[in-house]
Amino acid sequence: MRVFVTGASGWIGSAVVPELLDAGHKVVGLARSTRSADALAAAGAEPHPGSLDDLDSLRAGAEAADAVIHLGFKHDFSDMAGAWRTERAVVQGFLDVLEGSDRPFLLASGVAGLTPGRVATEADEAPMHGPDSPRGGAENLALSYADRGVRAVSLRFSPTVHGEGDHGFVAALAGIARATGVAGYVGDGASRWPAVHRLDAARLVALALEGATAGSRVHAVAEEGVPSRAIAEALGRGLGVPAVSIAADAAAEHFGWIGQFFALDIPASSAVTRGLLGWAPTHPGLLADLEAGYYTGPA
Numbered sequence: 001m002r003v004f005v006t007g008a009s010g011w012i013g014s015a016v017v018p019e020l021l022d023a024g025h026k027v028v029g030l031a032r033s034t035r036s037a038d039a040l041a042a043a044g045a046e047p048h049p050g051s052l053d054d055l056d057s058l059r060a061g062a063e064a065a066d067a068v069i070h071l072g073f074k075h076d077f078s079d080m081a082g083a084w085r086t087e088r089a090v091v092q093g094f095l096d097v098l099e100g101s102d103r104p105f106l107l108a109s110g111v112a113g114l115t116p117g118r119v120a121t122e123a124d125e126a127p128m129h130g131p132d133s134p135r136g137g138a139e140n141l142a143l144s145y146a147d148r149g150v151r152a153v154s155l156r157f158s159p160t161v162h163g164e165g166d167h168g169f170v171a172a173l174a175g176i177a178r179a180t181g182v183a184g185y186v187g188d189g190a191s192r193w194p195a196v197h198r199l200d201a202a203r204l205v206a207l208a209l210e211g212a213t214a215g216s217r218v219h220a221v222a223e224e225g226v227p228s229r230a231i232a233e234a235l236g237r238g239l240g241v242p243a244v245s246i247a248a249d250a251a252a253e254h255f256g257w258i259g260q261f262f263a264l265d266i267p268a269s270s271a272v273t274r275g276l277l278g279w280a281p282t283h284p285g286l287l288a289d290l291e292a293g294y295y296t297g298p299a
Helices: 013-020 034-043 055-062 080-098 136-141 171-178 198-211 227-239 246-261 272-279 285-289
Strands: 002-006 025-030 045-047 068-069 103-110 152-155 161-162 183-186 193-195 216-221 221-229 244-247
Touching: 002 013, 002 055, 013 034, 013 198, 025 034, 025 136, 034 045, 055 080, 055 161, 055 183, 068 080, 068 198, 080 103, 080 136, 080 152, 080 216, 103 136, 103 198, 136 152, 136 198, 152 198, 161 171, 161 198, 161 285, 171 227, 171 246, 183 227, 183 246, 193 227, 193 285, 198 216, 198 272, 216 244, 216 272, 221 227, 221 285, 227 244, 244 246
Parallel strands: 002 025, 002 068, 025 045, 068 103, 103 152, 152 216, 161 193, 183 244
Antiparallel strands: 193 221
């Protein structure tokens, strides 16, 4: 298939591209800069100039493709409402092109916030609806087209997709620990974060393209829930600082924007995904990557 991929040069996308190429697909990756275009070309993909704000370019990429994998997102924490509206417009644009074609449309989503305090499963519907909700309610919008001739599939990623070079949530926690001299966790540290290695996540995307059915949700979750205290303790060992409890009412001051996320108990299962697609994660877990020093080496 000719597969159009947004976010193709990003953290997850740059691992998905070789998986797709190895499976025999032709990959066309959205490139918003010369640097991204060069990286895609070097990986064996065809660069497609544009950005998430360029809806005409996105529609053109989708029109020429046999499948669309939407991994891009505007991670602008200073204007999340704007990022959500952009996401809604992008997904609607893709659906307008793909409607009635039975072509696959896979879009990135997440397991965070689905069922706080209870293990989330693929059967749980995302609570986000409407253009002004988180991520623009894009998951439910896309899945609503499953009976309108789009093989829509939600790729629900763990809040931490880890590995060497990760610059996401855990890297942010490491930066806070360096700055404050303590590796903090909220309360008793029992809150849990699901995790998946970047390469296992990329493998799942390729499997979902081939085998996930219209309207399905797949969970990129290798570890159901890593306790936040264990994460903090591993960071502390790597950085040579103590792991300490931060009171819930002080979390925002200590952690900044990430405090509200780190305090969440958001375990998630991938049992259905594994059975549906035969996905079996093989790469190291989050704590192993922490012990390897990927997050605690020289800043």
